[in-house]
Amino acid sequence: MIAGFKKLVVASSIAAALLTAATPAAQAAEEQFFMLPSYRVGPYGANGQAFYGGFIDYLNYINMKGGIDGVQATWEECETEYNNAKGVECYERMKSKALKAPGPIHTMSTGISYALVDKAATDKLPLAMMGYGLTSAVDGSVFPWAFPLVTTYQMQASAIVKFLKDKSGGSLEGKKIVFLYHDSAYGKEPILALEAEARLNKYSLVQIPVAHPGNEQGAQWQRIRQEQPDYVIMWGWGVMNMTAIKTAQKMGYPREKMIGSWWAGSEEDTVPAGDAAKGYMSATWNVAGKGVPLIADIEKTVYGAGKGNLQDKAKIGTILYNRGVSAAVLSIEAIRTAQAKYGKGKAMGAEQVRWGLENLNLTEARLKALGATGLLPEVKTSCDNHEGSGKVKMQQWDGAKWVSLTDWIEGNKALVHPLFKADAAKYAKEKGITPRDCSKEK
Amino acid sequence: MFYRETGQFKTSYAADQQIFPIRQDRIGIALLLAFAFVVVPLVASNYWFNAILIPFLIFSLAALGLNILTGYAGQLSLGSAAFMAVGAYAAYNFQVRVEGMPILVSFILAGLTSAGVGILFGLPSLRIKGFYLAVATLAAQFFIVWCLTKFPYLSNHSSSGVISVPGIEMLGMKIDAPHERYLLVLGIVALLALAAKNMVRSTTGRAWMAVRDMDVAAEVIGIRLMRTKLLAFAISSFYCGVAGALYAFCYLGSVEPDGFSLDLSFKILFMIIVGGVGSILGSFLGAAFILLLPIFLDIFLPWLSALLQLPFDGATVSHIQLMVFGALIMFFLIVEPHGLARLWQIGKEKLRLWPFPH
Numbered sequence: 001m002i003a004g005f006k007k008l009v010v011a012s013s014i015a016a017a018l019l020t021a022a023t024p025a026a027q028a029a030e031e032q033f034f035m036l037p038s039y040r041v042g043p044y045g046a047n048g049q050a051f052y053g054g055f056i057d058y059l060n061y062i063n064m065k066g067g068i069d070g071v072q073a074t075w076e077e078c079e080t081e082y083n084n085a086k087g088v089e090c091y092e093r094m095k096s097k098a099l100k101a102p103g104p105i106h107t108m109s110t111g112i113s114y115a116l117v118d119k120a121a122t123d124k125l126p127l128a129m130m131g132y133g134l135t136s137a138v139d140g141s142v143f144p145w146a147f148p149l150v151t152t153y154q155m156q157a158s159a160i161v162k163f164l165k166d167k168s169g170g171s172l173e174g175k176k177i178v179f180l181y182h183d184s185a186y187g188k189e190p191i192l193a194l195e196a197e198a199r200l201n202k203y204s205l206v207q208i209p210v211a212h213p214g215n216e217q218g219a220q221w222q223r224i225r226q227e228q229p230d231y232v233i234m235w236g237w238g239v240m241n242m243t244a245i246k247t248a249q250k251m252g253y254p255r256e257k258m259i260g261s262w263w264a265g266s267e268e269d270t271v272p273a274g275d276a277a278k279g280y281m282s283a284t285w286n287v288a289g290k291g292v293p294l295i296a297d298i299e300k301t302v303y304g305a306g307k308g309n310l311q312d313k314a315k316i317g318t319i320l321y322n323r324g325v326s327a328a329v330l331s332i333e334a335i336r337t338a339q340a341k342y343g344k345g346k347a348m349g350a351e352q353v354r355w356g357l358e359n360l361n362l363t364e365a366r367l368k369a370l371g372a373t374g375l376l377p378e379v380k381t382s383c384d385n386h387e388g389s390g391k392v393k394m395q396q397w398d399g400a401k402w403v404s405l406t407d408w409i410e411g412n413k414a415l416v417h418p419l420f421k422a423d424a425a426k427y428a429k430e431k432g433i434t435p436r437d438c439s440k441e442k
Numbered sequence: 443m444f445y446r447e448t449g450q451f452k453t454s455y456a457a458d459q460q461i462f463p464i465r466q467d468r469i470g471i472a473l474l475l476a477f478a479f480v481v482v483p484l485v486a487s488n489y490w491f492n493a494i495l496i497p498f499l500i501f502s503l504a505a506l507g508l509n510i511l512t513g514y515a516g517q518l519s520l521g522s523a524a525f526m527a528v529g530a531y532a533a534y535n536f537q538v539r540v541e542g543m544p545i546l547v548s549f550i551l552a553g554l555t556s557a558g559v560g561i562l563f564g565l566p567s568l569r570i571k572g573f574y575l576a577v578a579t580l581a582a583q584f585f586i587v588w589c590l591t592k593f594p595y596l597s598n599h600s601s602s603g604v605i606s607v608p609g610i611e612m613l614g615m616k617i618d619a620p621h622e623r624y625l626l627v628l629g630i631v632a633l634l635a636l637a638a639k640n641m642v643r644s645t646t647g648r649a650w651m652a653v654r655d656m657d658v659a660a661e662v663i664g665i666r667l668m669r670t671k672l673l674a675f676a677i678s679s680f681y682c683g684v685a686g687a688l689y690a691f692c693y694l695g696s697v698e699p700d701g702f703s704l705d706l707s708f709k710i711l712f713m714i715i716v717g718g719v720g721s722i723l724g725s726f727l728g729a730a731f732i733l734l735l736p737i738f739l740d741i742f743l744p745w746l747s748a749l750l751q752l753p754f755d756g757a758t759v760s761h762i763q764l765m766v767f768g769a770l771i772m773f774f775l776i777v778e779p780h781g782l783a784r785l786w787q788i789g790k791e792k793l794r795l796w797p798f799p800h
């Protein structure tokens with residue numbers, strides 16, 4: 001009995017010794033903290049669930065594959081309900097945790113990111129606005145901490161115009177395009193670019209705003225019927241998209257001539273519209289579907305282990321889910337870029353992550369290695385260019401799924417980027433910011 | 443016991459008419475102010491300043507504005523958020539367009555602009571009352587937001603309609619740190635609250651209350667209805683306008699017209715209903731309730747579900763939070779329809795007699 005007890009003691013002390021030996025290693029395992037001001041309820045809850053579901057699934061996936069070069073990703077969510085004031089509260093609440101080793105902050109809301117641009121710059125935290133937010137932040141000399149990665153509304157609008165131009169045989173002269181937009185910061189952002197394009201391509205532009213939330217568009221579509229435009233470019237969001245598509249059907253406007261922004265081109269927009277959505281087109285900077293090896297692998301690895309974030313697995317592979325994954329891929333790659341310079345296997349500080357975002361070079365080869373070929377375009381950022389790509393694809397809803405129509409199309413950079421520069425310079429003047437000299441950055 | 447007034451004799455009219463006739467109240471409010479002005483800036487963290495105290499004070503001010511109009515003068519309004527928007531955009535324009543404009547002057551001018559707009563939208567109140575007036579003020583809500591979106595001049599030709607406010611500078615000093623902004627907001631709110639308290643005790647306030655209780659009778663005893671009602675609209679809008687300017691400059695730093703939606707107007711209306719209609723204190727209590735309770739639930743519920751190991755994910759917790767919040771509003775309204783301020787008053791009565799109630 002006593003011998004048995006002794007054995008137990010010895011065994012347990014060995015186990016304890018092993019454990020204590022293991023613990024320091026576990027503590028030394030570094031962590032990179034992602035604050036996620038997410039939204040899963042409210043008018044845009046469905047969109048937030050898919051996006052942040054994808055984001056978290058990828059972080060889980062990375063952790064299961066050994067972390068970011070050994071560094072574990074940790075995260076915390078805070079419900080913003082897509083409300084600016086709540087978003088600011090969430091940011092302030094999680095800020096102190098993020099100061100040490102932050103991941104880029106993704107708010108998925110133009111309003112919240114506007115409110116955070118200044119705060120994040122003061123607190124020195126990297127803010128990512130992938131495909132939304134303050135687009136003049138493309139000029140990194142004025143906005144060192146803000147990154148409108150991949151592409152912006154203006155570049156997207158310009159790419160759409162290019163696509164329509166190709167579609168109508170190389171010229172838009174004399175054509176009429178209606179711009180139907182969500183009457184908010186988000187919807188108004190591309191107007192300048194569309195006007196500039198209109199001067200260049202000599203088409204006439206008719207602007208029709210839709211008041212938030214946009215679930216009643218009878219008057220707007222009546223007007224569109226009168227105008228008889230060649231194309232309708234739509235900058236919608238949430239319930240407005242579905243309503244527009246349905247109203248277009250009711251008014252007899254062909255959906256094949258409607259093209260939405262990337263916030264107006266997800267399954268959440270087309271599925272509820274039913275038959276009406278067939279033929280509707282949209283721009284996107286990431287493809288849908290499980291055809292991408294990475295998405296399939298996430299489903300197998302993460303959901304196979306029961307760690308998936310989504311309750312509704314049908315959302316896997318949707319546009320917004322894949323967009324969440326793309327956002328996470330870019331964030332992780334930025335941290336890896338920083339690690340390559342500042343030390344492998346270490347958690348990266350805010351300034352280092354910022355450097356990583358600014359010197360990101362996501363090549364086709366790297367995308368292939370990640371299994372993300374075709375998921376998103378190549379991205380190469382610099383101090384001058386926080387956008388890094390400016391390319392989008394056009395896709396069409398065939399009644400059941402999104403089908404890519406084109407390869408990556410780049411907007412007219414020479415036309416659009418000077419607009420950003422001018423806007424950023426105005427911002428710098430209003431705020432009293434002295435822009436950095438980008439030629440001195442390396 | 444705590445509120446024993448025995449021995450506190452008033453020997454002059456001035457003593458009898460002061461804001462806080464009871465000594466305990468005077469000491470209490472002095473301690474509270476000292477705490478807010480001295481202790482809080484020393485101990486509170488940035489999170490408390492940026493996410494809790496500053497918005498609480500700003501919304502208290504907006505609620506105070508609405509309370510003057512709805513609670514004291516009896517004119518139901520659903521346009522408070524619109525008047526906040528006028529204040530925010532006006533302050534921004536004065537600040538950006540006029541070189542070297544002192545920030546406080548901008549705030550005052552923003553308040554005055556808002557007061558002017560308030561008078562304009564108060565005009566229907568001369569003919570219509572109650573719910574019908576509420577609908578008329580809805581027009582302000584939609585018209586002003588539309589106006590700010592429609593005319594790019596008002597947002598200084600920002601391509602998106604969003605304004606991003608310049609930094610605040612006062613007497614050559616940059617007001618940048620959270621505790622500095624907090625002190626600025628606190629100072630303004632304390633001053634305006636004091637002014638409001640005095641206003642409602644004065645002739646003006648009594649005229650408002652007479653109009654609220656029965657306007658025909660008020661007219662018969664010689665109160666000029668038009669002047670009284672429009673004054674209420676002007677002053678209420680002034681308060682909302684200053685609150686809007688503070689909201690833009692000291693809290694969010696960037697605002698868009700859509701931020702001042704009907705939702706926000708309702709939120710402010712709920713603040714005074716929950717806090718207490720026709721009570722200065724109620725505006726503060728209501729703002730605290732509507733603003734801080736969701737934040738508290740947001741932090742507390744996930745913690746609770748983790749502690750009890752309930753299988754809730756983030757989305758479910760958010761839904762439960764909304765339900766609990768709604769239930770609590772109903773609970774408080776059933777327990778005390780006159781608002782939290784009334785609860786406080788009852789508590790005070792009880793404390794006065796404690797421990798020997800009749």
